[in-house]
Amino acid sequence: MKMLKKMPIRLRLTVMTVALLTVCCVGITLILNYSAIKMATIIDASAVLPAQEVGEEGWIHESTPAASSSMTPSVSSEVSQKAKIDFRIESIIYMLLVIISGGFSTYYLSGKALKPLDTLNDQVKNINVHNLFETLSVPPTNDEIAELTSTFNEMTDKLNDSFMMQQRFSLSAAHELRTPLAVLQTKVDVFKKKKTHTTEEYDALIYVIEKQTKRLRGLVSSLLDMTNLDDKREQRSICLKDIFEDIISELSLITKDKNVTMTLDCDNSVVFGNTDLLYRAFYNLVENGIKYNIDGGTVEVLVNRLSKEQVSIKIIDTGIGIADKDKNKIFEPFYRVDKSRSRQLGGTGLGLSTVDSILKKNNGTITVTDNESNGTCFHVILNSESSQKKRTDPCI
Structure with missing residues (x-):
């Protein structure tokens, strides 16, 4: 066997x-x-049975051997x-x-x-990291081998997307880390060329070092946060109203500086997840809605129950909006819609990527659409507390 x-x-x-x-x-x-x-x-x-005859009066008589052998x-x-x-x-x-x-x-x-299978095997042997984007020819047989070829093409497409995303992440991370280091090195080299320096030159150098060090610290902290999302964290019932009230209170100073009005329309929906992670995710979304808003704009948070198992959270702003070509990429690490504006506002390009990772860890989804009156709408769907075991309502 x-x-x-x-x-x-x-x-x-x-x-x-x-x-x-x-x-x-x-x-x-x-x-x-x-x-x-x-x-x-x-x-x-x-063949060896003796032949029989029927007599004139109806009697049956055995034939003689001679007669039997003849008949x-x-x-x-x-x-x-x-x-x-x-x-x-x-x-x-x-x-x-x-x-x-x-x-x-x-x-x-x-x-x-099995000839199509041999052909598929030969094609698969030629697949490597450099030609993952190439699709295999699907045989017109409409059988299991054709289905297997189509499935393999879908798998290589996903692998190619993941590989390209990882490559972009590595290049972006290297670029983001190299830029502040290059600025620091240049400033130090220029400073060393002079033997004597004024107080203003020392202050300028210290200012640059503090600024670039802060930027490096933010990048490293964001990268560490992304890797630490895989840690096991306690999950429990969470009242969304409490989370958003805390976020709005904490961001009140930024809303005043940006002249942005925030509104909260939230029922007593309860979700199941990790409080710290979900707080970070929603804080990032609300903060982005404020940062990238127009003067005198609004940020609206709508929370309502979609069904017994799901809760809908919408964060709607009247800001600069996101182009259609960028909507599928904004959740990639280091991707920025407006790079110069993001750096001016202190962004690292990891915020929405972290949000997406957090929501996936908590069995949630996020999509982005345009606001009817300009701006952006982030729509998050999470599992409600009723989809888990019954617990005490934290909103009461």
């Missing part, structure tokens, strides 16, 4: 078919031989035995011919049937 599993599929099909043919042919041959011998025995027996031909026992042996030999020969021809036919036809 182990040897059969190690065989190629084509040879395995042939061996299994030959085994099945052998069982069937042996069975049929045995049945035919049994029936033929039984019939031959009956014929032999009937019923006698069959030689040797001839009968020889016929039986010949029949057995011929049936065995035909059985072997059927098995052998069936095995060769199976091997040939299975090779034809």
